[in-house]
Amino acid sequence: MATELYPLRFRPVYRHYIWGGRNLERVLGRPLPPGRIAESWEISAHPHGQTPVANGPLAGTPLGDLVARFGVELVGQRSRRALELGRFPLLVKLLDANRWLSVQVHPDDEYALAHEQDLGKTEMWVVLHAEPGAELILGLRRGVDPARFQQALAEGQIESCLHRLQVHQGDVIFVPAGTVHALGPGLIVAEIQQASDTTYRLYDWGRVGDDGKPRPLHLRKALEVIDWGQVEPGPVSPQPLESGTGHRAELLVRCPHFQTERWWMDPGHGLPGETDDATFQIWGLLSGRAQIHWAGEPVPLEPTSWTLIPASLGKFTLEPLVSSHLLRVFVPGP
Numbered sequence: 518m519a520t521e522l523y524p525l526r527f528r529p530v531y532r533h534y535i536w537g538g539r540n541l542e543r544v545l546g547r548p549l550p551p552g553r554i555a556e557s558w559e560i561s562a563h564p565h566g567q568t569p570v571a572n573g574p575l576a577g578t579p580l581g582d583l584v585a586r587f588g589v590e591l592v593g594q595r596s597r598r599a600l601e602l603g604r605f606p607l608l609v610k611l612l613d614a615n616r617w618l619s620v621q622v623h624p625d626d627e628y629a630l631a632h633e634q635d636l637g638k639t640e641m642w643v644v645l646h647a648e649p650g651a652e653l654i655l656g657l658r659r660g661v662d663p664a665r666f667q668q669a670l671a672e673g674q675i676e677s678c679l680h681r682l683q684v685h686q687g688d689v690i691f692v693p694a695g696t697v698h699a700l701g702p703g704l705i706v707a708e709i710q711q712a713s714d715t716t717y718r719l720y721d722w723g724r725v726g727d728d729g730k731p732r733p734l735h736l737r738k739a740l741e742v743i744d745w746g747q748v749e750p751g752p753v754s755p756q757p758l759e760s761g762t763g764h765r766a767e768l769l770v771r772c773p774h775f776q777t778e779r780w781w782m783d784p785g786h787g788l789p790g791e792t793d794d795a796t797f798q799i800w801g802l803l804s805g806r807a808q809i810h811w812a813g814e815p816v817p818l819e820p821t822s823w824t825l826i827p828a829s830l831g832k833f834t835l836e837p838l839v840s841s842h843l844l845r846v847f848v849p850g851p
Contacts, residue, residue, distance in 0.1 A: 522587060522827040524809045524816040527568035527580065529611075532556040535726055538615035540705055544646050545611070545821050556612050559823045560799060562605035565714045572816065580605055593796035593828030595848040599712070604636060606848060607775055609799060609823055610708040611645075614700040619732070620654060620679065620720040623713065624742040625694040632738065633715045640710030641753075641770045641777060642690040643844065645803065645821075648703030655690060655698050656680045656747035663745060670736065675720045680749045689753040689769045689779075695744030707801065709846050711774050717742065755779065762786055769844075776849040782807070782837040791832045796848040798826040805841025810834040818843075 537555025541547040547557070558566045560580065567579035575583065583591055584605050592600060599606035623629075623638035630636070657666070661678045669675045679697065684690065684704070692698050697719065700706065717739035718732065726732045753769055758778060760766035763786025769777045782788060787810070792798055800809070802818040809816045809824060811833040818824055826833060835843075 521574070522590060522829060523573055523813055524811060524830070524833070525573070525575070525583075525825040525827070526571045526816065526822060527560055527825070528571045530558040530561060530566040530568055532558065532566065535724070536616040536618050537613055540613045540615065540646070541611060544705060547821065554613060556610050558608065558610050559801075560607070560609040560825055561712070563608055563712050563714055587827070589794070590829040591797065591827045593792070593794055593848065595796045595850060599636075602636070604712050606712055607799070607846065608710050608712040609801070609846070610710070611821065612642075612700060612704075612706050612708055614702055614704045614706075616702050617722055618699045618701075619716075619718040619722070620675065620697060620699045621716050621718050622697050622739050622743055623692075623694050623716060624738070626711075628742055629713060629715050635715045636711045636713040637694045638711050638713035638715055639694045639772060639774050640692045640708055641775075642692070642700075642706040642708050643769070643777075643779070644684050644686055644688045644690070644704060644706050646705040647684055647686050647688075650683065651685075651703035652681050652683050652701040653690065653699060653704065654679045654701070655682050655692070656696055656750045657745070659748055661745075661748070663740070663743075666743075667740065670719070682751065684752065689755060691750075691753050691770050691772075693744065693747070693772070695742055696747045696750075697743060707803070707844065709770075709775055709777050709844075761788070764788060771849055774848070775846055778845045780843045780845060782835070782841045782843065784837050784839055787834045787836040789832070789834050790826070792826050792828050792830045794828050795850065797828045799846040800824050800826065800835060801844040801846070803842045803844065805843075806838045807841045807843070808836050808838065810836060
């Protein structure tokens with residue numbers, strides 16, 4: 518065990534985009550800096566925004582520095598490829614959509630590394646808040662092929678090709694690389710994704726950015742990476758998991774890049790856990806109150822906070838202090 522490592526909490530990095538607002542404060546109770554906040558990067562070592570440690574002896578250290586210093590002891594054997602690229606493999610965000618995001622698509626690893634020197638971007642959303650009638654775009658309508666799509670782009674009719682999906686609080690959406698997508702207004706989501714910031718815009722609703730100019734589109738690259746087989750997909754159907762007394766759990770998404778589970782826990786029923794050098798774990802508390810017991814001082818969890826359990830930590834116990842709702846994220850095995 519790397520004795521210098523412990524359960525790590527982080528200070529978020531806030532991003533200002535034209536579609537953001539103040540709902541992370543109004544709905545989730547987050548204290549925010551001034552301005553229009555679109556994204557809160559909760560756990561990130563990406564060069565575009567690194568989260569610093571918020572607790573313990575390593576407080577103030579950016580996550581990327583920890584990756585360089587501790588390597589496999591922090592991330593685990595399953596993330597060696599990310600380490601070879603100098604990366605922490607995942608990025609966790611909260612997104613506040615007050616207006617439509619651009620209609621966009623992300624590349625896979627092969628394309629992104631060749632063209633952007635970045636990882637690809639497969640992602641998922643857990644809907645934390647949805648105004649009545651809130652929608653998102655996920656995939657293409659039935660019958661849309663490359664020729665029809667490019668014709669619609671040329672004629673300014675791309676909206677006719679896009680699959681709209683009404684969503685509600687608790688819904689889970691999986692967005693593999695290559696899927697055309699966009700969040701709509703009235704949504705707050707938790708996003709678990711590969712550690713990438715590569716986005717190709719297809720359409721931006723005819724608006725201008727803060728500088729008064731249209732934001733750039735990336736049509737050539739976008740068309741090269743679209744997965745035309747993503748036709749009218751729906752929300753994920755969670756699968757029950759064995760969870761033990763006092764707990765209920767379900768599998769949300771398992772893909773090569775991450776596995777995400779949703780847990781409900783009652784007080785008086787701690788959950789034993791262990792990291793065994795294979796992978797780190799990330800625990801996100803969506804509601805309630807809990808703490809992590811390990812060999813050192815307990816680490817408290819508060820609503821909408823995220824804690825990184827290093828791969829070399831060993832045994833720990835997650836103890837709910839009241840009825841609590843959590844997400845667990847890790848890198849799965851083969």
